Amino acid sequence: MVNKQEIQSKMMQAVEAVRGTNPMAGSITNTVTINLVANAQLAVGGSAAMVYLPDEAEFLAKAGGAMCINVGTLLPIYEETLPYVAKVLHETGKPWVLDPVAVGIGSLRTKLLQQFKAYKPTIIRGNASEIIALAGLWGLDGGTEQSNVRGVDSTDSVSGAKVAAIALAKWTGGAVAVSGETDLVTDGSIMAVSYGGSHFMEKITGAGCSLGGVAAVYATATSPFIAALTATTVYNVAGKRAELKVDGPGSFQVQFIDELYKTTAEDIANNSLDIEEVSFL
Ligand SMILES: Nc1ncnc2c1ncn2[C@@H]1O[C@H](COP(=O)(O)OP(=O)(O)O)[C@@H](O)[C@H]1O
Ligand SMILES: Cc1ncsc1CCOP(=O)(O)O
Numbered sequence: 001m002v003n004k005q006e007i008q009s010k011m012m013q014a015v016e017a018v019r020g021t022n023p024m025a026g027s028i029t030n031t032v033t034i035n036l037v038a039n040a041q042l043a044v045g046g047s048a049a050m051v052y053l054p055d056e057a058e059f060l061a062k063a064g065g066a067m068c069i070n071v072g073t074l075l076p077i078y079e080e081t082l083p084y085v086a087k088v089l090h091e092t093g094k095p096w097v098l099d100p101v102a103v104g105i106g107s108l109r110t111k112l113l114q115q116f117k118a119y120k121p122t123i124i125r126g127n128a129s130e131i132i133a134l135a136g137l138w139g140l141d142g143g144t145e146q147s148n149v150r151g152v153d154s155t156d157s158v159s160g161a162k163v164a165a166i167a168l169a170k171w172t173g174g175a176v177a178v179s180g181e182t183d184l185v186t187d188g189s190i191m192a193v194s195y196g197g198s199h200f201m202e203k204i205t206g207a208g209c210s211l212g213g214v215a216a217v218y219a220t221a222t223s224p225f226i227a228a229l230t231a232t233t234v235y236n237v238a239g240k241r242a243e244l245k246v247d248g249p250g251s252f253q254v255q256f257i258d259e260l261y262k263t264t265a266e267d268i269a270n271n272s273l274d275i276e277e278v279s280f281l
């Protein structure tokens with residue numbers, strides 16, 4: 001039987017551990033949202049470092065507690081950097097987050113995302129359409145060959161990505177977080193549904209990317225499933241609170257960082273959460 005209280009208590013421990021140790025999680029991420037990713041990582045108590053080059057990525061992979069790879073804006077050097085660092089992370093057993101932003105656009109993105117299958121990302125974080133398309137690219141259950149990703153946005157429902165998320169988690173042995181109005185997090189045997197957030201999160205760029213960066217911070221301190229769920233929950237609490245204090249997306253982004261900073265371990269434990277066993281789905 002899955003014990004919800006145990007999951008909540010592990011999330012609280014992860015939040016405290018990160019605040020107490022300021023762990024470093026390096027990133028190779030996109031040029032649109034790089035600043036928000038770093039600020040969100042700092043707000044929850046982590047330390048951020050962003051690089052582009054293969055040797056620097058290897059350095060961060062080895063020096064940090066986890067890493068975040070986000071393919072949002074690809075540069076030619078990434079053809080070398082990304083498979084190289086993913087292999088290092090896989091071989092050294094370092095947790096890493098993959099955000100398959102805009103999967104389906106362009107040949108380099110497709111090739112890199114195909115290469116990542118063998119390096120088993122510890123946490124895969126994406127919106128519903130990205131999760132479905134990645135499962136399709138990897139030939140797993142619940143995936144579709146044709147990506148429904150519209151640029152970087154989802155056109156699928158979160159519940160429609162359930163089978164794909166489970167299949168991806170079973171393949172990697174890690175966790176998958178599907179974001180949207182409500183969020184799903186699974187390790188292939190447990191499915192968590194987390195509530196909260198704000199409609200303003202669709203009106204700023206980088207809510208998803210920074211969620212991946214924060215998941216990497218928590219992955220330095222706990223299991224992939226708890227890390228993905230803790231990040232998802234912190235986002236739901238902070239998003240809900242920020243919305244109450246602002247009247248537009250610009251001030252929301254600023255307030256959201258403040259709320260990430262202020263969210264406590266207790267707030268996370270008290271946020272609305274459903275847990276079910278995957279075998280009963
Ligand atoms: N309509 C919404 N209501 C509440 N929270 C949302 C909504 N849309 C997105 N979020 C939140 O925004 C964050 C990013 O999710 P999403 O927008 O799906 O990712 P992406 O930016 O990669 O498409 C997640 O924390 C998610 O819970
Ligand atoms: C707009 C955009 N274009 C390429 S990457 C990117 C950022 C996407 O951020 P998110 O997926 O968090 O909304």
Ligand SMILES: [Mg+2]
Pocket residue numbers: 101126127152208209
């Ligand atoms: Mg995204």
